[in-house]
Amino acid sequence: MAKKRKRNHNSYHEREAPAAAPSPVYTDLKPPDIEGAHLYIDPNHIPWDIEPKIADHAAAAKPDGKLIMLDCFAGIGGNAIAFALSGAYKRVYAIEKNLAALECARHNARIYGVHDQITFFHGDCFEILGLDENKQSGKIESLAQVVSKAGIIFGSPPWGGPGYKAAGSSFDLNGNGMPYSLEYMHSRFSTVTKDMILYLPRTSDLNQIADCVERNEKAQIMHYCIYENSKALCAYLGSWKKISLA
Numbered sequence: 001m002a003k004k005r006k007r008n009h010n011s012y013h014e015r016e017a018p019a020a021a022p023s024p025v026y027t028d029l030k031p032p033d034i035e036g037a038h039l040y041i042d043p044n045h046i047p048w049d050i051e052p053k054i055a056d057h058a059a060a061a062k063p064d065g066k067l068i069m070l071d072c073f074a075g076i077g078g079n080a081i082a083f084a085l086s087g088a089y090k091r092v093y094a095i096e097k098n099l100a101a102l103e104c105a106r107h108n109a110r111i112y113g114v115h116d117q118i119t120f121f122h123g124d125c126f127e128i129l130g131l132d133e134n135k136q137s138g139k140i141e142s143l144a145q146v147v148s149k150a151g152i153i154f155g156s157p158p159w160g161g162p163g164y165k166a167a168g169s170s171f172d173l174n175g176n177g178m179p180y181s182l183e184y185m186h187s188r189f190s191t192v193t194k195d196m197i198l199y200l201p202r203t204s205d206l207n208q209i210a211d212c213v214e215r216n217e218k219a220q221i222m223h224y225c226i227y228e229n230s231k232a233l234c235a236y237l238g239s240w241k242k243i244s245l246a
């Protein structure tokens with residue numbers, strides 16, 4: 001029998017332009033070689049845009065009983081820091097496999113005064129959560145357990161580059177442009193928790209996201225826009241409450 005799916009397709013528009021265009025700020029730490037990497041100097045130099053809005057939505061709509069946020073691809077910490085600043089979690093955990101990026105994230109968390117609310121792990125999130133059949137020795141059992149009991153997974157996986165820009169109006173989330181396909185991430189992460197937020201290209205193929213939604217369940221897709229142009233979307237999968245645009 002064909003699956004019947006319902007989904008909400010909303011958007012949040014960042015209508016007000018920031019007073020000054022954010023510019024990269026570097027210290028004597030070396031920023032990692034990833035697009036958009038910044039070292040924060042102080043909270044007035046916020047080189048981020050939509051992370052606080054995602055954190056607001058997550059805090060307001062989070063499923064009941066969820067006290068833990070796990071950022072599986074933490075990068076330089078923008079999302080993890082915003083989740084910690086939201087005050088909605090007992091603990092934020094953040095995994096990053098690039099050591100330089102992880103050091104930036106730690107530095108940035110300190111700048112924002114939330115370093116003692118985030119526990120950072122260096123390594124591969126699939127391995128650390130025990131989701132890679134071939135690498136079970138790296139599993140951190142206690143983390144997998146706590147997330148499985150009371151956690152939400154946030155995943156902002158790598159994507160972008162020429163493949164993403166050339167994809168036109170529908171980006172194949174299970175194709176070569178994604179180092180980790182949507183199918184792979186969703187099937188693995190779901191064994192830990194069904195409640196997750198996946199940060200994906202704005203032109204993502206929504207039917208592929210709908211394929212992750214069980215019969216009689218709903219997903220919410222939220223576009224995050226700057227100057228009224230979508231920058232990316234988040235798929236809220238699991239038991240999220242309705243996200244309000246107010």
Ligand SMILES: C[S@@+](CC[C@H](N)C(=O)[O-])C[C@H]1O[C@@H](n2cnc3c(N)ncnc32)[C@H](O)[C@@H]1O
Nearest residue numbers: 073074075076077078079096097098124125156
């Ligand atoms: C798009 S960036 C994340 C940006 C992040 N949300 C931020 O605010 O800075 C993706 C990150 O995932 C990391 N990464 C890629 N594969 C990973 C894996 N299997 N486990 C953990 N981190 C991974 C990359 O090193 C990169 O820093």
